[in-house]
Amino acid sequence: MNAPIRTRNRTIRVEEEFQLIDTATRCMAARARDIAGTRPTTGFTPEMQECVVQSASAAHASVENLTQDLLDRRAALNESAAELGLAIAAAGTVPMASKSTVEVFHNESFRKLSADYGLLAREQLVCGTQIHVEVADRDEALAVAAGISRYLPLLLALSASSPFNSEGQDTGYASSRYLAWARWPTTGSHPPARTSAEYDALVSGLVEARVISGPSMIYYDLRPSQQRNGLELRIADACPSVDTTITIAALFRALVEREAQLDDPTPPLNPAIQRAATWRAARFGMEGDLLDPETSAPRSAREVLLDLVELLRPQLTATGDFERVDALARRAVMAGSSAFRQRRALRRRGRPDDVMDLLVAETASSTDSTQLFSTDEDVFKAYVPIEGVEMDHFTDEAFDAAGLPRDLYKQTVEAATRLGPVGLRTQQVNAERDLTVRGVTFRVTGESHARAFSMDMMPRIIDHSTWRHLSTGAEQRAKAINAFLNDVYGEQAILRDGRLPLDILDKSPGYRRAGQTALRGSVRNHVSGVDLIYSERNGWQILEDNVRMPSGLTFALEARAMSQRNYPELFDTAPAGLNDTSGCYSMFYDTLLAAAPPGAGEDPHIVIASPGQHDPSFFEQVQISEATGIPIVTPDQLVVEDHVAYEVSSGSRRRVDVAYLRQDEEMFLTSRGADGEPLRYPIQSAISAGHLTIANALGNGIGDDKAIYAFVPQMIEYYLGEKPLINHVPTYLCSIREQRDMVIERLDELVVKPIDGYGGSGITIGPEATDEELALRREELQVRPEQFIAQEVVSLSTLPTFEGVSMQPRHVDLRLFTHLRAGSGPGELTAVTAPAGLTRVAPAGSLVVNSSRGGGGKDTWIVVEDATNPSAASTTP
Template sequence: MGAEEELHLIDLDGKDLSARAPQLLSKLPEGNYSAEIQRTTVETNTDVVNTLDDLRSELLRLRKGLVEVARPEGLGIAAVGTAPRSDFSDFELTTTGRYGRMQEQYRLLVDEQLICGLQIHVGVADRDLAIEITQRIARDLPVLLALAASSPFWNGADTGYASIRTIIWQRWPTAGATGPLKSAAEYDRLLADLIASGVIADAKMAYFDVRPSSHAPTLELRVCDACPVVDDAILVAGLFRAMVASAEHEILAGRPYAPVPPPIHRAAIWRAARGGLSGDLLDNSRHPRPIPAALAVQSLVERLTPQLRRLGDYEQVSALTEAILARGNSADRQRAAFAERGQLADVVDLVVSETEGASGGVVPDAPVLRTYRIRAGDEAVGLGGHTRPVYADLVESFRAMGIDDILRAEQQRDEWIAGHGVTFGVEGYQQEFAVDLMPRIISPHEWAALSAGLIQRARAIEAFLRDCYGEQRLLADGVLPSERVVDSPGWREEALRLPADVVRAPIMGFDLVRNEFGGWRVLEDNVRNPSGAAYAIAIRDLLDEVLPDLPRPPGLLDPADALSRLRATLLANTGSDPVSGMAASAPEAGIAASAPEAGIAALLSNGSEASAWYEHKTLAERAGLLLVQPADLQVRDGAVIHVPGGERIDALYLRLDDELVDTVDGSGRAIGAQVFEAAAAGGVVLANAPGNGIADDKAMYPYVGEFIGYYLDERPLLESVPTYRTGDSAERRTVLERVGELVTKPVDGHGGAGVLIGPDASAAEVSARRAAIAGDPEAWVAQEVVSLSSHPTFVGGRLQPRRVDLRAFVYVRGLRAEQCELAPLALTRVAPQGSLVVNSSRGGGAKDTWIVTEQT
């Protein structure tokens, strides 16, 4: 056996690709080192070996030889599918006639080839046998690709793929599977026809996933990304050799096999490139179905056990399999490195250190949670149980406490919650708010990205609300059908009478989730009366009292700072706020703080029966708002008066469970209608005004991206979860066929009510929901299931993963970006075990959210 590795050359100062391969190759022996199509790459070719240990030694020897000539030039090497900071403009063609002809013929295909692969050769002297083996092992190639995937970043961004190199590579006309072949002669005829067609120039350009080598009596594996950790390449080599041996044994024994249909093979390769080890792979059945990648890898090793034992490779392959499933493939490790600071330079440093380091890779210097149930997509704990560096101090602090101290802290937490009356209403009853003691950390680069994306979204929604109840340009231009608006459950005819230039939704809430690859998605927009801010503040107060010694990171935001900003936002449109429209000093800092504003703002609540009564009380008390109920208000001469104190109210923050115009006091007085008339005449500003429900409507959620383009002339900075409008006949058919695979929600639901998660539902529940959607299509929407990220949560004094989301708040004072800010707090909500539903009303809890900003 043997191997060929393609290695990127990295400028260690700039962290970019360096096109200096010709200079380095002039100092290296031609037998083991050669040029590639791009000047930023060197290819190594091992000597022929017989054992995995010898192959490891060869790879280490050749890498060391390249490093010895590269380091004096300020260069490093990186064995990855794509260099993390590579850019289209980095491509420089190696100057040979062959490569020049290829560039002339294939144009963009060649210009994109900033990719590196790993090729493994296994000796098969009989070419007819090699062709038969090629057909039989095709079904297992996606597993090898998933193990080797090392190219999540391309052109300076996360592509969402574990191996974007595979997607780029498959554009070549001869990439992929050969299709059914019975003999070497048939393969040779195929090559001859391809060459005669003019599509390829010679046999070397047959870039099939597996092929008989064009220059050696071997079968050559070509499907894998280059692997920075040598032992990952050794694992691929060991499994590939065993696959060849197993197929040879089956052929000689005369066992039949069912060829993999080319579209299924292509689909399986695509799935491996998309998710790597963090997603699903297709199983080995005749009609393949998705299974967790780890299970597919383990099944392959088990199936190849007889051949691995015969080759003497079983113990080593088993150990290497366990290691990679624990630490993840290179794509997983690269994303984890990027998550720390959001710097691609850190990812470059990682892949260079792994490529130039020991064969087993870099051992993380972080605490290990040995009893933690590892899953892809955990925000704090990697696949090997190593905590992310940003969580290391927290984990060590809790470890030093021990289980007994943690349980005592939880008891103190419960006493604090009871003593401070932190409750949330569920079906008419107030229940204590569940809080976990392990904080969640949001890094500076994540918070900055969320700030930009959510402010953009808030501006577009505010513009939409003003337009809908004003000129209705969006409807006139056909961007949105008028019936989608006026027939919406949230449409309020009276809202047409409110002043055109007043902010309609100064307080917006957004529910966000992260998928298993770390990407943020907006799940829902909350524009009517989003709750959660007071709970975020209370949780920080709780943690400061119960666990004052937890190590706080520098740059940690204080959620209580949101209170003065809330009051300023409510008064911004009354003419009473002296800092109205003041520009933010930085995205993470938001609108600059100011002296106490003139004017009186009040929060209007239904009282103790309100589900978020604790929040109403807390916000009013700590933000300097009057807390009023309908009986406390009177309208005199077009002004809204606080009866107990006689003050005129300038801004009224509506936190009602019903519509304002329908609100009456205990005596039946239609005070809500009177207040609305005052607002329509400009006598009071209503914060989160009547009619905002059209933007809160889940059926409107899919259009927000179009609002951003229409009103702001921008592209969305944050992605939404794919959503189907069942009122559309074509989309309804799709949903009805897939109710068991989707999340379905009522368009006017809140608090998780009516949500059905298809994969977790019974057949009867799916059938009932299908009938409900068919009976009233306009009342529902459906969304793809998002595999929410998880976060360590205490269960019996030990940490275990639970799914989480994030509710963040944008304060809006106008339509310009500088008039909006992301509030310096967020509420992390935690789902019960085995659930994706995080709402408190559905058994969920919450935890402190540590938002960290850059220190200047």
């Protein structure tokens, strides 16, 4: 039975550790001595690493006073840091460090620690939060520690803020700090001692054994405070949110009070269960299941936290903290852990400095950082147009201008609303784990390692009539470009008839002599991709062509698989007649099979010519290989003899009839084959002899040329005698002086692209560019105008994208994949568009959707058959 609740409040004291950040580079800065010297009387002290400084609060009985104390000390520390060009970040780890920051602080005790513990001491680039709660004496501290220990994993999950290591790599853990800290020899949940005498004997024994140098090196998650009567909590990461720290402190104090008043102390968990529960908390934070402190069964972090608040209601009420802590706990549940927010920040643009900016901003916030996010259960309540976009230019495909869901999206919006932010976030974390397990990765430009391709759960829905229009238009375009490629590498009639200026061809870097090796009249763009955008003002428009080596089909299929496995409540709302993506790989295989040269025989051998596993899209190559049985070969596994190509691997040798090229053609042709000789002329001889087909054909890069893009509508009329079915984005050729001068004059209003750019590289979006970026582009246009084109800033439609707490509008485009095969008669072509589209999602604040620039994807629901479902209204707003 519980004893009566005390009326006095135990005091709480908090020590916070902060990383020092250089505001210019956003890297950690080894300047703790400079900071400590600026305000020597305010309690700022250096830690073991020179890039870390500690701030210690006074002891407070009032949670309100403690909150203000922490805010004041952070403000003072930030002020001191700002004078030195620094800022502070409260996080268990930060993703940007340099070698200079790994220096141990230059005083004798810290140098001795480094000498005694070596790498263990030097690698402790971690920051924690220590909370001291007043107790009568050390005996009381040790008496209550064992009973409190079972609740420690929850407090760790609440604080989790260290998902990245110092090199910016995602560790897969919400608190990697705890894993690093647990390597010290004196760690665990609580000391194996119930009295101060036992504790002193334990410490003395460890000192005599020369395992530690003194009591300060007892690093248990709970330990008696060193300087006064208190019980110290050491398990928590440093928390960017002051309110998170306050929530943990208030819960910890209430746990101490509750345990002190129990007639029968709460028994500790089995050590193996305790360790497992702590590991699980470090792994998943608030975004996964924890082990229930009472039953040890998996339960959602939300339930475990709210149950603990309710369990401690008497103690929290007695101190006047219940309503405050209950509200803060619910807000923490809604906002998720800092680790989750950091991962979301990185995924938006793929830039670690975005994570640093987030941590610095949250640490400096005078209010709870989670207030930066909506905490309403309705994930669509704050759904508004993107800031800076005028309403008459704004087109959201899921919601109308009145903020109401369009008919085709109503059921899906309702299902997402029922799941709420916590349910969606839980499913999102599971989905991201699923993508990681399956290896669905892409390497963002500038990153040394691949990361999981970001997939959002809210689908894009395209109705039957829109699909028919888009697929037919894409097939028309693919046929016209194929005719152009055959012509431009053959008779060049389009030049002779003046429908394409000769200088455009001469200046195109994609125009290669190797393109002349393909057989005349053959299919050249076997699988082509076309990127489409939509806006209410302009309808559907084609933005770019991809006839060199379009990627993304696998990501479209993985998005569907992810929806079915991880978001069943949403997927169940799909309209009737939904596209079946299961045959897309078979279609791919059949297209390559149809590309085999006449002498290939009844069983043509097809290979995927790849640069290897370091290629950014290697995952896609592997998936295609596994689904179709087509082997992946690298250039050093190919050899050509007597104008016939062979695959040579593991002692075997087999003729190659079709090579699906998934690398830059120049890199491929200049690579050395299995015989050590460059592949260029042997491969070209095999193509010319009609013994080998390269898909897509060599020289196809001219079809991706942004200047050539401007003439595709004329190509459709010239080669097919048809009007373009899908609109075109007006394009200015900077190689023409008058157009270049106009572009320079309107540079801050236009999008300028390199004619040979891929993956969104080299693009300048005038309204988003800095003065320095515009000045550099202006100079390039004056010196090398032929290398650029310009377009008006087009209005990309938006779709809801889950940002961890609420849905936000993000710009999207659509990539479709069209297959061309030779028909039965001379010059006849069969065109079919794969029943799968990749909806690409731009990061927050960007119009660039490319995966290599940090963009993500969505499942695309295509109604490929006339649906009887009355909700299958037009997807076009």
